[in-house]
Amino acid sequence: MTARGRHRLLPYLLLLPGVAWLLLFFAVPLLQLAAASLYDPGGSLSTGYAMTWAFGNYPDALRAYWPQFARSFMYAGAALALALLMGYPLAYAIARKAGRWKNLLLVAVVAPMFTSFLVRTLAWKTILSDNGWLVGLLRDVHLLGPDGRLLATPVSVVLGLTYNFLPFLVLPLYASLERLDPRLLEAAGDLYASPAQTFRRVTLPLSRPGLVAGTLLFFIPATGDYINAELLGTPNEYMIGNVIDSAFLVRLDYPQGAALSFLLMAAILAAVFGYLRRADPSQGVL
Amino acid sequence: MSAFRWLAERWVMGVALLVLGYLALPVLVVAALSFNRPSNRLSYDFAEFTLDNWRQPCATPEMCDAVLRSVQIGFVSTVVSTVLGTLMAFALVRHRFAGRSGTNLLVFLPMATPELVMGTSLLALFVSAGVPQGFWTVVVAHVMFCLSFVVVTVRARLAGMDRRLEEAAADLYAGPWQAFRLVTLPLVLPGIVAAALLAFSLSFDDFIVTNFNSGTTVTFPMYVWGAAQRGIPPQVNVVGTAMFAIALLLVLLTSVRKGTLLTHSVEEGPPVNNT
Numbered sequence: 001m002t003a004r005g006r007h008r009l010l011p012y013l014l015l016l017p018g019v020a021w022l023l024l025f026f027a028v029p030l031l032q033l034a035a036a037s038l039y040d041p042g043g044s045l046s047t048g049y050a051m052t053w054a055f056g057n058y059p060d061a062l063r064a065y066w067p068q069f070a071r072s073f074m075y076a077g078a079a080l081a082l083a084l085l086m087g088y089p090l091a092y093a094i095a096r097k098a099g100r101w102k103n104l105l106l107v108a109v110v111a112p113m114f115t116s117f118l119v120r121t122l123a124w125k126t127i128l129s130d131n132g133w134l135v136g137l138l139r140d141v142h143l144l145g146p147d148g149r150l151l152a153t154p155v156s157v158v159l160g161l162t163y164n165f166l167p168f169l170v171l172p173l174y175a176s177l178e179r180l181d182p183r184l185l186e187a188a189g190d191l192y193a194s195p196a197q198t199f200r201r202v203t204l205p206l207s208r209p210g211l212v213a214g215t216l217l218f219f220i221p222a223t224g225d226y227i228n229a230e231l232l233g234t235p236n237e238y239m240i241g242n243v244i245d246s247a248f249l250v251r252l253d254y255p256q257g258a259a260l261s262f263l264l265m266a267a268i269l270a271a272v273f274g275y276l277r278r279a280d281p282s283q284g285v286l
Numbered sequence: 287m288s289a290f291r292w293l294a295e296r297w298v299m300g301v302a303l304l305v306l307g308y309l310a311l312p313v314l315v316v317a318a319l320s321f322n323r324p325s326n327r328l329s330y331d332f333a334e335f336t337l338d339n340w341r342q343p344c345a346t347p348e349m350c351d352a353v354l355r356s357v358q359i360g361f362v363s364t365v366v367s368t369v370l371g372t373l374m375a376f377a378l379v380r381h382r383f384a385g386r387s388g389t390n391l392l393v394f395l396p397m398a399t400p401e402l403v404m405g406t407s408l409l410a411l412f413v414s415a416g417v418p419q420g421f422w423t424v425v426v427a428h429v430m431f432c433l434s435f436v437v438v439t440v441r442a443r444l445a446g447m448d449r450r451l452e453e454a455a456a457d458l459y460a461g462p463w464q465a466f467r468l469v470t471l472p473l474v475l476p477g478i479v480a481a482a483l484l485a486f487s488l489s490f491d492d493f494i495v496t497n498f499n500s501g502t503t504v505t506f507p508m509y510v511w512g513a514a515q516r517g518i519p520p521q522v523n524v525v526g527t528a529m530f531a532i533a534l535l536l537v538l539l540t541s542v543r544k545g546t547l548l549t550h551s552v553e554e555g556p557p558v559n560n561t
Contacts, residue, residue, distance in 0.1 A: 008383075011377040015377045015378075021429060022433060026399075033406060086301075087305070090302040090306065093298045093299045094302065105302075107537055111530070112312065114534060115529055116525070123313075132331070241494075244406060249497070258406065261406045264402065264403065265403050
């Protein structure tokens, strides 16, 4: 082989193992899951499944579990709203107000993730416990009734989701606020814009790429999460992830689990694309 | 300056510090609970101070087995995904070839797919192919989702690298292999190390994908999940605190050594050498 021919082949040789891995263990399994979602729902793991192109699995699964579906999007949406309220001031303060403490504060944002996801989610069980100081305080100021609880309610699940995925929202937001040219803010001030006007007409539009990226990085894992609902909630707070988990690992109903997985992915994609189109109509999707 | 102005200038920082407190609170609770002797197995409340959990971290042997299993899986997955991902990053940054944008899409998609869907689809594959689930199916799954993050991390480092340094090496009669080993590799190495650390922490902490593909193999997150139903031993918090301390120490040490922990603003004059 000539040296030139070798050079043309080189990128493919470098890519081969990684691409093969992704095709074999990411792309092919998705196709396998698509096939499984159309299997005969009457089959079972022991007798085997027959491919019957049972498209009815989809409406059936949706009819049976639409409350959990709706709840997943409601909880993730509520958590996203909370996360934006907390994450924007945090990202803004680190990017523009922290001065030489910037890197230290960034470490403080990421540091909680150094503890195991499950262990720190369980810590919320202690914080929100019926005997804890927080519930005691809220009962004393009558924000909670004498028997009011936080744990095992939608509040605890939403708080857990907000907490667990907040850093994913803050980091891209920080990155785009950090790049913002301070002279633009000065110019707005020179042109008699109030701080609120400067924020609404200059800062907010310019931080949009970070806002969009952060929203996606937050919303996708939050919608598919079922750890918070399981550990901090009750079956009344179960999200679609809990249903899919039990379909595959407890009830062993593969066609239904596969159909629900695809419905979740389709719903998330629809939400994401709808959001991207609204967030940046000028540039089309992506 | 009026009190109102003073407040207006600082409220953002005030809110930011409160939010940082919200983020830090569970970690502090985990650290506190690692010194707790719970009143009963199912209680999550702080009862009594003790050092026993730190003295006997392996009082529940299954937990330590699970930690060891997670370290093994994390190590193998990190090595494989870092090697494969670094090769891919080199191809994507350094070469123009047909299929490049398709490859970029294939790298991007796993990061945008809900973990739940990756987990269930691999389960469907393994079951239909008759592959028994265990240690190696978990490794296969972890390499799969770590790969994209390795590619992205190494690619960022490579893309920011000055190609003229390698040309200079060639001008100074370095062969292609020498130029790679003496110039390119040392320059890219921080990116590769960062990617490996990221891959290890993703693998070590993964629950959702592992849950669908582990068979009877128990990793640390799987152990915590199972134990949460029947009461978790307080040593779980020792592991959580130790992980946090080790990772934080690594981060702080590297940034202090590089002098990047505190950023030096222009007004403050030349950077102080704080090594």
